[in-house]
Amino acid sequence: MNDTLSIVLSAAFQICVVLLAAPFITGVIKKTKARMQNRKGAGLLQPYSDLVKLLKKEVILSSSASWIFRVTPYIVFTSMLVIALLIPTLAVPVPLHWIGDIITIVYLLALGRFFVALAGLDVASAFGGIGSSREMSISSIVEPAMMLAIVASAVTAGSTDLSVIVASLVTSPVTLVHPAHMLAFVGLFIVMLAETGRIPVDNPETHLELTMIHEAMILEYSGRYLAFIEWASQMKLFLFLALLSNMFFPVGIAASLQPGALIIGAAALIAKVVVLAVAVAVIESTNAKLRLFRVPELLMVAFILSLLALILYFIIGG
Amino acid sequence: MFSFQVDYLSAFFLLVVSILGCAVSLYSIGYTNQFTQFKKTGLFLFLYNLLLVSLICLVTASNAVLFLIMWEVMALLNYLLIVNEHESASTRRAGFLYITMTHIGTAFLVAMFLTLYSYGHSFDFIAMKAAAGTMPAAVRSLVFLCALVGFGVKAGIMPLHIWLPEAHPAAPSNVSALMSGVVIKTGIYGIVRVVFDLLGPNPVEWWGILVLAVAVVSAVLGVLYALMEHDLKRLLAYHSVENIGIILMGVGGSLCFSSLGHPTLAALALTAGLFHVLNHAIFKGLLFLGAGSVNQTTHTRNIEDLGGLIKKLPWTAAFFLVGAAAISALPPLNGFASEWLTFQALLFGFNVSDLALKLAIPVTVALLALTGALAAACFVKAFGITFLGVARSNHAENASESPLTMIVSMGFLAVLCIGIGIAPGTVLSLLDPVTNAFFNVHIGSGAALNSGTLSIQQGAGTSSSPFFIALLLVGLVAVPIAIATAVGGRIRRRIAMTWACGLEKIEPQMQYTATGFSKPIRMIFANIVRARHEIEVENETSPYFRQTIRYELKTESIFHNFLYRPLTRGVLKAAHTLRKLQTGHLQTYLAYIFITLILLLVFAR
Numbered sequence: 001m002n003d004t005l006s007i008v009l010s011a012a013f014q015i016c017v018v019l020l021a022a023p024f025i026t027g028v029i030k031k032t033k034a035r036m037q038n039r040k041g042a043g044l045l046q047p048y049s050d051l052v053k054l055l056k057k058e059v060i061l062s063s064s065a066s067w068i069f070r071v072t073p074y075i076v077f078t079s080m081l082v083i084a085l086l087i088p089t090l091a092v093p094v095p096l097h098w099i100g101d102i103i104t105i106v107y108l109l110a111l112g113r114f115f116v117a118l119a120g121l122d123v124a125s126a127f128g129g130i131g132s133s134r135e136m137s138i139s140s141i142v143e144p145a146m147m148l149a150i151v152a153s154a155v156t157a158g159s160t161d162l163s164v165i166v167a168s169l170v171t172s173p174v175t176l177v178h179p180a181h182m183l184a185f186v187g188l189f190i191v192m193l194a195e196t197g198r199i200p201v202d203n204p205e206t207h208l209e210l211t212m213i214h215e216a217m218i219l220e221y222s223g224r225y226l227a228f229i230e231w232a233s234q235m236k237l238f239l240f241l242a243l244l245s246n247m248f249f250p251v252g253i254a255a256s257l258q259p260g261a262l263i264i265g266a267a268a269l270i271a272k273v274v275v276l277a278v279a280v281a282v283i284e285s286t287n288a289k290l291r292l293f294r295v296p297e298l299l300m301v302a303f304i305l306s307l308l309a310l311i312l313y314f315i316i317g318g
Numbered sequence: 319m320f321s322f323q324v325d326y327l328s329a330f331f332l333l334v335v336s337i338l339g340c341a342v343s344l345y346s347i348g349y350t351n352q353f354t355q356f357k358k359t360g361l362f363l364f365l366y367n368l369l370l371v372s373l374i375c376l377v378t379a380s381n382a383v384l385f386l387i388m389w390e391v392m393a394l395l396n397y398l399l400i401v402n403e404h405e406s407a408s409t410r411r412a413g414f415l416y417i418t419m420t421h422i423g424t425a426f427l428v429a430m431f432l433t434l435y436s437y438g439h440s441f442d443f444i445a446m447k448a449a450a451g452t453m454p455a456a457v458r459s460l461v462f463l464c465a466l467v468g469f470g471v472k473a474g475i476m477p478l479h480i481w482l483p484e485a486h487p488a489a490p491s492n493v494s495a496l497m498s499g500v501v502i503k504t505g506i507y508g509i510v511r512v513v514f515d516l517l518g519p520n521p522v523e524w525w526g527i528l529v530l531a532v533a534v535v536s537a538v539l540g541v542l543y544a545l546m547e548h549d550l551k552r553l554l555a556y557h558s559v560e561n562i563g564i565i566l567m568g569v570g571g572s573l574c575f576s577s578l579g580h581p582t583l584a585a586l587a588l589t590a591g592l593f594h595v596l597n598h599a600i601f602k603g604l605l606f607l608g609a610g611s612v613n614q615t616t617h618t619r620n621i622e623d624l625g626g627l628i629k630k631l632p633w634t635a636a637f638f639l640v641g642a643a644a645i646s647a648l649p650p651l652n653g654f655a656s657e658w659l660t661f662q663a664l665l666f667g668f669n670v671s672d673l674a675l676k677l678a679i680p681v682t683v684a685l686l687a688l689t690g691a692l693a694a695a696c697f698v699k700a701f702g703i704t705f706l707g708v709a710r711s712n713h714a715e716n717a718s719e720s721p722l723t724m725i726v727s728m729g730f731l732a733v734l735c736i737g738i739g740i741a742p743g744t745v746l747s748l749l750d751p752v753t754n755a756f757f758n759v760h761i762g763s764g765a766a767l768n769s770g771t772l773s774i775q776q777g778a779g780t781s782s783s784p785f786f787i788a789l790l791l792v793g794l795v796a797v798p799i800a801i802a803t804a805v806g807g808r809i810r811r812r813i814a815m816t817w818a819c820g821l822e823k824i825e826p827q828m829q830y831t832a833t834g835f836s837k838p839i840r841m842i843f844a845n846i847v848r849a850r851h852e853i854e855v856e857n858e859t860s861p862y863f864r865q866t867i868r869y870e871l872k873t874e875s876i877f878h879n880f881l882y883r884p885l886t887r888g889v890l891k892a893a894h895t896l897r898k899l900q901t902g903h904l905q906t907y908l909a910y911i912f913i914t915l916i917l918l919l920v921f922a923r
Contacts, residue, residue, distance in 0.1 A: 121702030129830020
């Protein structure tokens with residue numbers, strides 16, 4: 001019984017960390033980008049104020065929208081919460097790791113994306129359709145690259161369970177400097193940029209119809225619905241950065257569910273994610289957005305790197 | 319001679335036939351009643367019921383002669399059902415293509431069974447199986463190839479699929495559902511029956527690699543061609559090709575593992591493939607029935623003319639959405655469970671020390687991921703353009719919901735999609751004796767089967783629990799609701815028009831089209847789908863004032879261009895040359911007879 005209680009409590013703690021830290025990371029990226037452009041920029045806590053403001057506003061619904069449009073924000077938000085329970089963030093093994101492995105996570109991401117793309121078509125505007133079409137096209141080339149990058153890391157652990165993968169890295173840190181592991185990191189990093197809609201794939205700050213992808217799909221959202229979708233995107237970015245940091249630098253991650261260890265784990269996680277967030281901001285500031293039809297080439301790079309990683313495993317051995 | 323036997327494999331396929339047969343029959347009550355096209359409803363339903371009987375006899379036949387008779391009966395009944403609307407020339411052509419292709423397949427099957435007969439000296443499956451060990455390796459491989467081609471035509475594997483996207487849409491929708499759901503699965507049944515059962519337990523490795531290659535090509539090209547379609551039923555038909563590919567990934571993986579001496583992995587891979595057989599039957603049946611309901615009320619299959627149907631056909635839309643999510647392998651539906659198992663089974667190929675397999679596996683896994691993502695894109699298009707937005711034509715504007723029996727039968731299949739999705743273990747426990755008969759292992763030793771959790775104990779162990787994911791997805795909705803209520807109070811809604819860039823009102827034509835939706839994918843995969851478009855502009859006086867613009871887009875099948883067209887051309891040419899023998903002179907024919915007689919006297923005394 002005590003075990004069950006500690007599992008439930010630590011799972012709840014994990015969700016809370018992800019929920020509350022995600023807007024902060026977005027704030028860090030925005031602040032860094034502002035500093036790099038010689039601007040002062042909004043405060044680090046600005047994303048929280050934005051969310052609160054949106055949550056308080058009334059919702060404006062399109063007259064052509066159906067119930068799909070209304071349930072989508074909840075599906076997107078909830079599926080991200082479930083993913084937050086499955087990705088090793090604070091401790092390994094994650095308390096509920098047996099509920100889903102990495103393949104489950106990939107398809108849970110697809111669940112959210114499926115509904116957002118439908119919501120884009122639901123409002124009967126051309127922008128929604130443009131966004132849905134682009135999002136689904138890009139995601140269809142992201143997914144093979146993502147699967148290979150993950151498989152490259154899963155091969156040595158002999159399991160697609162993320163907790164098992166991270167735990168095996170903690171016990172044999174030599175694998176971390178394996179060239180294949182490093183290649184897989186670069187592959188997964190590119191996939192992360194595409195999947196979370198960052199430059200050079202998509203620009204989260206533009207509403208220019210020629211270039212926008214994710215923003216086009218959610219153009220008709222307002223009020224609390226928009227808040228949920230924005231928050232879910234922030235969590236997605238946070239979770240991808242957490243996954244990258246713990247799969248490739250599993251330092252400080254808790255080995256037990258003791259409160260002290262969990263708090264150290266949370267502090268280590270946020271520190272690592274902030275470093276990666278700054279890296280994302282630097283990439284966004286120094287690169288231009290790619291033309292839509294150049295994006296497949298970038299993802300092909302990620303795909304080839306992951307394939308090379310796999311072949312390296314076979315040649316040098318794990 | 320005419321003996322039936324129900325073993326576990328037959329029983330499983332009987333289950334597949336029965337579930338879909340049950341739903342489609344119920345659906346047919348409402349469908350044939352209203353459909354004006356059915357002038358001879360009695361005859362149609364007679365043929366339909368006979369088709370069900372032939373399916374049941376086919377999967378239970380334990381004798382090659384009976385099997386072939388049932389195979390032909392099924393093929394002919396199918397033909398008669400396809401050409402139900404024989405007034406249209408395209409339907410007749412589709413029927414002709416179907417009957418030609420299916421007989422090419424049957425020819426290979428006859429050759430295959432005769433080869434097996436020459437070793438077993440009996441048409442009984444048991445005798446054939448007993449004699450499999452005495453066959454030389456080359457003959458076994460020949461039998462395997464005949465089975466792959468013969469059954470592959472029916473299953474719709476690429477490049478033998480060409481009849482499928484023509485025949486399935488031409489048939490009435492209840493028949494399409496049965497064809498895509500069950501009839502093409504008899505091809506899979508045949509492959510499993512012959513390759514795993516009759517040929518005994520030692521396959522050769524290249525068989526598996528070949529099946530994997532065919533599977534990958536069918537899956538990826540199937541879904542790409544589906545994306546290019548905006549005829550709802552053709553789109554679904556191409557998805558059948560894709561899903562046969564996914565099923566064969568499990569079958570091919572199983573053959574590889576079995577040949578390399580890993581019976582547990584082989585059992586796991588075959589389980590994944592067979593599980594997908596049932597799942598595909600359910601969700602594809604559901605989708606075809608949904609398409610039938612749409613077709614019946616709007617009289618069009620072109621999704622460019624539809625839109626906004628979710629408000630006119632709320633039940634059909636909801637059930638179609640369940641089917642669309644299931645075929646896109648979204649958790650916690652049944653498509654996810656079987657694709658997850660397929661992924662897991664394939665990934666274990668890394669632990670097998672065999673170079674060919676190690677190279678084949680990453681490619682297969684990556685392309686399975688590509689297939690899944692493209693399928694999701696395609697069903698966002700199919701559902702989004704058909705059911706969401708606003709109506710693009712009067713047909714869609716005046717659509718109304720289907721009769722109760724049709725809704726109930728779709729609801730039954732949708733509930734099964736969800737039920738099997740969250741309790742996959744119930745079906746997997748039915749599959750355990752099937753694979754046990756072939757490999758003599760229990761998948762329980764490789765995968766634990768709680769009813770709600772998929773778990774694999776090979777290696778370090780992995781698991782996924784669709785049941786708990788469903789529970790969490792439903793339970794955690796409380797979090798956003800609680801946050802929103804705490805911060806913003808009760809929800810306040812206002813209905814307004816979609817922003818039309820400053821114009822007064824939004825027009826249906828402003829919506830994205832299905833062709834536009836798939837444009838980026840058409841460009842990314844331009845080398846494969848080969849789109850050809852023509853634009854014709856008619857100007858009145860100056861190029862600035864255009865009278866009409868005509869735009870035509872065609873996607874060409876590489877198989878038509880590079881395989882079938884040269885083939886038919888060759889056959890026609892050969893026939894033309896042979897026609898010179900037919901001079902029409904009586905003397906010449908007498909000479910032929912005389913020459914033949916002499917040759918026979920010389921050689922066949």
